[in-house]
Amino acid sequence: MTAPVRVLVCDDQMLVRTGLVTIIDAQPDLEVAGECGDGATAVALAERLRPDVVLMDVRMPVLDGIEATRRLAGAAVADPVKVLVVTTFNLDEHVYEALRAGASGFLLKDAPPDRLLQGIRTVATGSALLDPEVTRALVGRFAARIRPADRAPGSPLTPRELEVLRLIADGRSNAEIAAALHLSPETVKTFVSRILTKLGLRDRVQAVVYAFRNGLVD
Incomplete structure:
Protein backbone atom coordinates (compact mmCIF):
# COMPACT_ATOMS: atom_id res chain seq x y z
CA MET A 1 0.00 0.00 0.00
CA GLY A 140 -5.98 42.63 -12.01
CA ARG A 141 -4.30 43.93 -8.87
CA PHE A 142 -0.68 43.95 -9.99
CA ALA A 143 -0.85 44.70 -13.71
CA ALA A 144 -1.63 48.35 -12.98
CA ARG A 145 1.40 48.62 -10.68
CA ILE A 146 4.01 47.49 -13.19
CA ARG A 147 6.20 50.34 -14.37
CA PRO A 148 8.01 50.26 -17.74
CA ALA A 149 11.31 50.33 -15.87
CA ASP A 150 10.34 47.04 -14.24
CA ARG A 151 10.06 45.25 -17.56
CA ALA A 152 12.76 42.85 -18.60
CA PRO A 153 14.98 44.36 -21.35
CA GLY A 154 14.75 41.14 -23.35
CA SER A 155 13.30 37.67 -23.16
CA PRO A 156 14.65 34.31 -24.34
CA LEU A 157 11.09 33.26 -25.17
CA THR A 158 9.59 33.17 -28.62
CA PRO A 159 6.36 35.14 -29.28
CA ARG A 160 4.33 31.94 -29.01
CA GLU A 161 6.02 31.00 -25.73
CA LEU A 162 5.23 34.47 -24.39
CA GLU A 163 1.57 33.91 -25.32
CA VAL A 164 1.56 30.66 -23.40
CA LEU A 165 3.28 32.29 -20.41
CA ARG A 166 0.68 35.06 -20.28
CA LEU A 167 -2.10 32.48 -20.27
CA ILE A 168 -0.35 30.57 -17.49
CA ALA A 169 -0.27 33.83 -15.52
CA ASP A 170 -3.99 34.15 -16.14
CA GLY A 171 -4.53 30.86 -14.31
CA ARG A 172 -5.36 28.83 -17.42
CA SER A 173 -4.90 25.06 -17.44
CA ASN A 174 -3.11 23.32 -20.30
CA ALA A 175 -6.47 22.34 -21.79
CA GLU A 176 -7.69 25.95 -21.64
CA ILE A 177 -4.47 27.23 -23.21
CA ALA A 178 -4.78 24.63 -25.95
CA ALA A 179 -8.33 25.76 -26.72
CA ALA A 180 -7.39 29.46 -26.69
CA LEU A 181 -4.42 29.01 -29.03
CA HIS A 182 -5.87 26.18 -31.13
CA LEU A 183 -3.10 23.80 -30.15
CA SER A 184 -3.11 20.23 -28.89
CA PRO A 185 -2.70 19.68 -25.12
CA GLU A 186 0.52 17.78 -25.84
CA THR A 187 1.92 20.78 -27.72
CA VAL A 188 1.00 23.09 -24.86
CA LYS A 189 2.69 20.75 -22.40
CA THR A 190 5.83 20.94 -24.52
CA PHE A 191 5.64 24.75 -24.59
CA VAL A 192 5.24 24.91 -20.80
CA SER A 193 8.22 22.62 -20.26
CA ARG A 194 10.32 24.68 -22.68
CA ILE A 195 9.35 27.94 -20.95
CA LEU A 196 10.31 26.60 -17.52
CA THR A 197 13.63 25.31 -18.85
CA LYS A 198 14.55 28.52 -20.69
CA LEU A 199 13.74 30.70 -17.69
CA GLY A 200 15.23 28.33 -15.11
CA LEU A 201 11.93 28.06 -13.24
CA ARG A 202 10.75 25.23 -11.01
CA ASP A 203 7.05 25.15 -11.85
CA ARG A 204 3.99 27.09 -13.04
CA VAL A 205 3.84 29.07 -9.80
CA GLN A 206 7.29 30.48 -10.43
CA ALA A 207 6.23 31.19 -14.01
CA VAL A 208 3.36 33.35 -12.72
CA VAL A 209 5.71 35.24 -10.40
CA TYR A 210 8.16 35.73 -13.29
CA ALA A 211 5.37 37.14 -15.46
CA PHE A 212 4.38 39.64 -12.78
CA ARG A 213 7.92 40.72 -11.96
CA ASN A 214 8.90 41.21 -15.58
CA GLY A 215 5.83 43.11 -16.71
CA LEU A 216 4.57 40.41 -19.04
CA VAL A 217 0.98 40.59 -17.82
CA ASP A 218 -1.14 42.87 -19.98
Whole structure:
Protein backbone atom coordinates (compact mmCIF):
# COMPACT_ATOMS: atom_id res chain seq x y z
CA MET A 1 0.00 0.00 0.00
CA THR A 2 1.09 3.55 -0.72
CA ALA A 3 1.75 5.57 2.42
CA PRO A 4 -0.78 8.38 2.97
CA VAL A 5 0.18 11.97 2.26
CA ARG A 6 1.08 13.59 5.58
CA VAL A 7 -0.27 17.13 6.04
CA LEU A 8 0.62 19.80 8.59
CA VAL A 9 -2.33 22.17 9.09
CA CYS A 10 -1.46 25.74 10.12
CA ASP A 11 -4.26 28.23 10.81
CA ASP A 12 -4.76 30.56 13.76
CA GLN A 13 -8.55 30.16 13.72
CA MET A 14 -9.30 27.04 15.74
CA LEU A 15 -12.68 26.47 14.12
CA VAL A 16 -11.17 26.62 10.62
CA ARG A 17 -8.24 24.45 11.65
CA THR A 18 -10.52 21.83 13.21
CA GLY A 19 -12.61 21.72 10.06
CA LEU A 20 -9.54 21.25 7.88
CA VAL A 21 -8.19 18.50 10.13
CA THR A 22 -11.53 16.68 10.08
CA ILE A 23 -11.82 16.84 6.28
CA ILE A 24 -8.25 15.68 5.71
CA ASP A 25 -8.27 12.85 8.24
CA ALA A 26 -11.45 11.44 6.69
CA GLN A 27 -9.52 10.62 3.49
CA PRO A 28 -7.88 7.18 3.21
CA ASP A 29 -4.90 8.57 1.30
CA LEU A 30 -4.28 11.58 3.56
CA GLU A 31 -3.43 12.01 7.23
CA VAL A 32 -2.82 14.96 9.51
CA ALA A 33 0.76 14.93 10.76
CA GLY A 34 0.18 17.86 13.11
CA GLU A 35 -1.56 21.20 13.54
CA CYS A 36 -0.71 24.62 14.90
CA GLY A 37 -1.92 28.22 15.08
CA ASP A 38 1.15 30.38 14.39
CA GLY A 39 3.94 30.58 11.86
CA ALA A 40 6.82 29.99 14.25
CA THR A 41 5.31 26.74 15.46
CA ALA A 42 4.58 25.80 11.84
CA VAL A 43 8.28 26.10 10.99
CA ALA A 44 9.37 24.13 14.04
CA LEU A 45 6.82 21.36 13.48
CA ALA A 46 7.54 21.11 9.76
CA GLU A 47 11.26 20.79 10.39
CA ARG A 48 10.65 18.10 13.00
CA LEU A 49 7.79 16.16 11.39
CA ARG A 50 8.78 16.60 7.71
CA PRO A 51 5.22 16.47 6.35
CA ASP A 52 4.58 15.98 2.64
CA VAL A 53 2.53 19.19 2.49
CA VAL A 54 2.09 22.17 4.80
CA LEU A 55 -1.33 23.79 4.55
CA MET A 56 -0.46 27.39 5.45
CA ASP A 57 -2.65 30.35 6.39
CA VAL A 58 -1.21 33.79 5.62
CA ARG A 59 -2.19 35.91 8.60
CA MET A 60 -0.97 34.23 11.77
CA PRO A 61 0.53 35.51 15.02
CA VAL A 62 4.20 35.33 16.11
CA LEU A 63 5.35 34.68 12.52
CA ASP A 64 3.15 35.24 9.49
CA GLY A 65 2.57 32.59 6.84
CA ILE A 66 4.70 34.37 4.25
CA GLU A 67 7.84 34.37 6.36
CA ALA A 68 7.09 30.83 7.56
CA THR A 69 6.82 29.76 3.92
CA ARG A 70 10.12 31.47 3.09
CA ARG A 71 11.85 29.58 5.92
CA LEU A 72 10.39 26.26 4.81
CA ALA A 73 10.37 26.51 1.02
CA GLY A 74 12.51 29.49 0.01
CA ALA A 75 15.34 29.41 -2.49
CA ALA A 76 17.92 29.27 0.30
CA VAL A 77 16.38 26.18 1.94
CA ALA A 78 18.44 23.05 1.28
CA ASP A 79 15.57 20.60 1.81
CA PRO A 80 12.37 22.56 1.15
CA VAL A 81 8.91 21.51 2.27
CA LYS A 82 5.95 21.82 -0.10
CA VAL A 83 3.63 24.61 1.06
CA LEU A 84 0.04 25.12 -0.07
CA VAL A 85 -1.26 28.54 0.95
CA VAL A 86 -4.93 29.02 1.78
CA THR A 87 -6.22 32.58 1.66
CA THR A 88 -9.09 34.94 0.87
CA PHE A 89 -9.53 37.45 -1.96
CA ASN A 90 -8.61 40.43 0.18
CA LEU A 91 -5.16 38.91 0.76
CA ASP A 92 -4.13 38.73 -2.87
CA GLU A 93 -1.03 40.87 -2.38
CA HIS A 94 0.02 38.56 0.43
CA VAL A 95 -0.53 35.58 -1.85
CA TYR A 96 1.83 37.09 -4.40
CA GLU A 97 4.47 37.49 -1.72
CA ALA A 98 3.88 33.92 -0.52
CA LEU A 99 4.47 32.61 -4.04
CA ARG A 100 7.69 34.59 -4.23
CA ALA A 101 8.60 33.04 -0.88
CA GLY A 102 8.41 29.56 -2.38
CA ALA A 103 4.84 28.32 -1.96
CA SER A 104 3.83 25.54 -4.36
CA GLY A 105 0.36 26.98 -4.82
CA PHE A 106 -2.68 28.54 -3.25
CA LEU A 107 -6.40 28.04 -2.78
CA LEU A 108 -9.27 30.09 -1.47
CA LYS A 109 -10.45 29.32 2.04
CA ASP A 110 -13.99 28.95 0.78
CA ALA A 111 -13.01 26.40 -1.88
CA PRO A 112 -15.16 23.25 -1.74
CA PRO A 113 -13.63 20.35 0.21
CA ASP A 114 -12.99 18.26 -2.91
CA ARG A 115 -10.91 21.07 -4.44
CA LEU A 116 -8.92 21.45 -1.24
CA LEU A 117 -8.24 17.72 -1.06
CA GLN A 118 -7.25 17.55 -4.70
CA GLY A 119 -5.01 20.57 -4.15
CA ILE A 120 -3.16 18.79 -1.36
CA ARG A 121 -2.71 15.72 -3.55
CA THR A 122 -1.52 17.84 -6.48
CA VAL A 123 1.11 19.68 -4.45
CA ALA A 124 2.25 16.44 -2.80
CA THR A 125 3.17 15.02 -6.21
CA GLY A 126 5.46 17.97 -6.84
CA SER A 127 3.11 19.83 -9.15
CA ALA A 128 2.06 23.44 -8.74
CA LEU A 129 -1.49 24.48 -7.96
CA LEU A 130 -2.91 27.80 -9.13
CA ASP A 131 -6.50 28.66 -8.31
CA PRO A 132 -7.71 30.38 -11.51
CA GLU A 133 -9.96 32.84 -9.68
CA VAL A 134 -7.20 34.02 -7.38
CA THR A 135 -4.68 34.16 -10.21
CA ARG A 136 -6.95 36.43 -12.23
CA ALA A 137 -7.49 38.62 -9.19
CA LEU A 138 -3.72 38.90 -8.83
CA VAL A 139 -3.41 39.90 -12.47
CA GLY A 140 -5.98 42.63 -12.01
CA ARG A 141 -4.30 43.93 -8.87
CA PHE A 142 -0.68 43.95 -9.99
CA ALA A 143 -0.85 44.70 -13.71
CA ALA A 144 -1.63 48.35 -12.98
CA ARG A 145 1.40 48.62 -10.68
CA ILE A 146 4.01 47.49 -13.19
CA ARG A 147 6.20 50.34 -14.37
CA PRO A 148 8.01 50.26 -17.74
CA ALA A 149 11.31 50.33 -15.87
CA ASP A 150 10.34 47.04 -14.24
CA ARG A 151 10.06 45.25 -17.56
CA ALA A 152 12.76 42.85 -18.60
CA PRO A 153 14.98 44.36 -21.35
CA GLY A 154 14.75 41.14 -23.35
CA SER A 155 13.30 37.67 -23.16
CA PRO A 156 14.65 34.31 -24.34
CA LEU A 157 11.09 33.26 -25.17
CA THR A 158 9.59 33.17 -28.62
CA PRO A 159 6.36 35.14 -29.28
CA ARG A 160 4.33 31.94 -29.01
CA GLU A 161 6.02 31.00 -25.73
CA LEU A 162 5.23 34.47 -24.39
CA GLU A 163 1.57 33.91 -25.32
CA VAL A 164 1.56 30.66 -23.40
CA LEU A 165 3.28 32.29 -20.41
CA ARG A 166 0.68 35.06 -20.28
CA LEU A 167 -2.10 32.48 -20.27
CA ILE A 168 -0.35 30.57 -17.49
CA ALA A 169 -0.27 33.83 -15.52
CA ASP A 170 -3.99 34.15 -16.14
CA GLY A 171 -4.53 30.86 -14.31
CA ARG A 172 -5.36 28.83 -17.42
CA SER A 173 -4.90 25.06 -17.44
CA ASN A 174 -3.11 23.32 -20.30
CA ALA A 175 -6.47 22.34 -21.79
CA GLU A 176 -7.69 25.95 -21.64
CA ILE A 177 -4.47 27.23 -23.21
CA ALA A 178 -4.78 24.63 -25.95
CA ALA A 179 -8.33 25.76 -26.72
CA ALA A 180 -7.39 29.46 -26.69
CA LEU A 181 -4.42 29.01 -29.03
CA HIS A 182 -5.87 26.18 -31.13
CA LEU A 183 -3.10 23.80 -30.15
CA SER A 184 -3.11 20.23 -28.89
CA PRO A 185 -2.70 19.68 -25.12
CA GLU A 186 0.52 17.78 -25.84
CA THR A 187 1.92 20.78 -27.72
CA VAL A 188 1.00 23.09 -24.86
CA LYS A 189 2.69 20.75 -22.40
CA THR A 190 5.83 20.94 -24.52
CA PHE A 191 5.64 24.75 -24.59
CA VAL A 192 5.24 24.91 -20.80
CA SER A 193 8.22 22.62 -20.26
CA ARG A 194 10.32 24.68 -22.68
CA ILE A 195 9.35 27.94 -20.95
CA LEU A 196 10.31 26.60 -17.52
CA THR A 197 13.63 25.31 -18.85
CA LYS A 198 14.55 28.52 -20.69
CA LEU A 199 13.74 30.70 -17.69
CA GLY A 200 15.23 28.33 -15.11
CA LEU A 201 11.93 28.06 -13.24
CA ARG A 202 10.75 25.23 -11.01
CA ASP A 203 7.05 25.15 -11.85
CA ARG A 204 3.99 27.09 -13.04
CA VAL A 205 3.84 29.07 -9.80
CA GLN A 206 7.29 30.48 -10.43
CA ALA A 207 6.23 31.19 -14.01
CA VAL A 208 3.36 33.35 -12.72
CA VAL A 209 5.71 35.24 -10.40
CA TYR A 210 8.16 35.73 -13.29
CA ALA A 211 5.37 37.14 -15.46
CA PHE A 212 4.38 39.64 -12.78
CA ARG A 213 7.92 40.72 -11.96
CA ASN A 214 8.90 41.21 -15.58
CA GLY A 215 5.83 43.11 -16.71
CA LEU A 216 4.57 40.41 -19.04
CA VAL A 217 0.98 40.59 -17.82
CA ASP A 218 -1.14 42.87 -19.98
